[in-house]
Amino acid sequence: MGVSNHLPCNIEDVVDLLSIPVVRSSGTQLHCRCPFCDDRKAHLNINLSKNVFRCNRCGTGGGVLHLYAEVNNISINTAYEELCRIFQSGEKAPEHPVRKAQTKVKQSKPALELASVEARDNTYSNLLSMLSLGTAHRESLLGRGLSGSEIIRLGYKTTPAVRSAKIVTELLERGCDLKGVPGFYVDEETGQWKLDIRATGIMVPDRNCEGQIEAIQIRLDKDTHSKFNTLTSVDKYYGATASCCPHFAGVTGEEDAVYLTEGVMKADIARYFSTVLGHPCAFVGLTGVSNINQYVRMLEELKRFGINTIKVAFDMDLHVNENVRKARDRVIQVGCENGFEVIPKRWSSNYKGIDDLLLSFIERRRITDSIFGRL
Numbered sequence: 001m002g003v004s005n006h007l008p009c010n011i012e013d014v015v016d017l018l019s020i021p022v023v024r025s026s027g028t029q030l031h032c033r034c035p036f037c038d039d040r041k042a043h044l045n046i047n048l049s050k051n052v053f054r055c056n057r058c059g060t061g062g063g064v065l066h067l068y069a070e071v072n073n074i075s076i077n078t079a080y081e082e083l084c085r086i087f088q089s090g091e092k093a094p095e096h097p098v099r100k101a102q103t104k105v106k107q108s109k110p111a112l113e114l115a116s117v118e119a120r121d122n123t124y125s126n127l128l129s130m131l132s133l134g135t136a137h138r139e140s141l142l143g144r145g146l147s148g149s150e151i152i153r154l155g156y157k158t159t160p161a162v163r164s165a166k167i168v169t170e171l172l173e174r175g176c177d178l179k180g181v182p183g184f185y186v187d188e189e190t191g192q193w194k195l196d197i198r199a200t201g202i203m204v205p206d207r208n209c210e211g212q213i214e215a216i217q218i219r220l221d222k223d224t225h226s227k228f229n230t231l232t233s234v235d236k237y238y239g240a241t242a243s244c245c246p247h248f249a250g251v252t253g254e255e256d257a258v259y260l261t262e263g264v265m266k267a268d269i270a271r272y273f274s275t276v277l278g279h280p281c282a283f284v285g286l287t288g289v290s291n292i293n294q295y296v297r298m299l300e301e302l303k304r305f306g307i308n309t310i311k312v313a314f315d316m317d318l319h320v321n322e323n324v325r326k327a328r329d330r331v332i333q334v335g336c337e338n339g340f341e342v343i344p345k346r347w348s349s350n351y352k353g354i355d356d357l358l359l360s361f362i363e364r365r366r367i368t369d370s371i372f373g374r375l
Contacts, residue, residue, distance in 0.1 A: 011051040030048065145359045182242035202219040
């Protein structure tokens with residue numbers, strides 16, 4: 001390695017001297033944990049051929065002398081003198097007070113207030129009308145028991161993988177207002193609106209009691225932590241935080257009761273299955289079993305419909321999942337306190353969700369029909 005500034009050492013020698021943790025080496029570069037910030041993922045890049053360093057996290061950078069001086073909190077001249085004594089005369093490195101790593105302060109980006117329900121519904125409706133449903137996603141939904149016509153009616157679409165710039169342009173040409181609509185933000189460099197798609201999957205509209213789309217949930221292709229996330233542009237420049245609503249499926253106000261379940265897609269599927277079975281039921285899906293704010297909003301809206309009975313159809317993993325059980329008990333308590341008749345529904349644990357249970361009824365009927373024929 002070459003010696004910079006006539007020093008008797010190079011930057012790799014100094015990295016070793018300072019005991020900076022090297023996570024990986026590519027031969028010409030070292031990737032280390034930065035001693036200047038609370039780095040845990042090797043953001044410090046050491047260029048061995050140029051004898052320079054830079055942290056991609058906190059921005060600290062420089063040459064050999066800067067690295068030694070910054071770590072020890074001394075001047076460049078003192079750093080030069082000490083390195084010469086250490087590497088030329090073999091002196092022991094002097095002790096310096098340990099420099100405390102600085103926590104990187106995350107700069108908050110300007111955000112917009114959530115757009116009105118009408119603006120979100122208009123933008124999301126136009127967005128979904130421009131997209132298509134991929135073959136793999138369509139086959140997946142058919143495999144869950146939905147019909148082709150029902151999939152079209154529900155308006156499920158595949159997240160766009162390309163041409164997002166054209167999509168944004170067309171939305172603006174259609175007169176859609178993107179300000180405050182979660183999923184859209186402004187590019188800091190160009191000032192242009194952009195669509196923020198963070199993961200691939202099936203886009204599922206979250207509709208309120210009026211049928212308006214207030215948010216879009218995404219059934220993820222890879223569910224490492226969760227099966228669903230919500231289209232958002234939180235932490236983006238002039239982005240917006242998503243706000244989901246209780247999802248109404250088949251609620252007209254003519255019903256005596258609604259079934260309460262977990263999730264937007266589950267409510268849609270369960271509603272369809274009940275219709276296929278000849279007993280169409282109304283469903284409301286919460287985007288989280290413990291989302292009490294959504295639930296309270298649902299209660300107020302049910303009152304306006306004149307519906308006072310709620311049948312709680314949470315997944316049967318409540319027998320082994322304490323969080324689901326507690327959420328179910330809380331739902332019953334709050335519903336009763338608000339004057340509703342709340343009835344918990346149970347079924348065999350062989351079928352986790354209400355959609356699984358209803359699909360089993362459909363499959364049994366198909367078997368019966370195949371054996372005896374329709375009457």
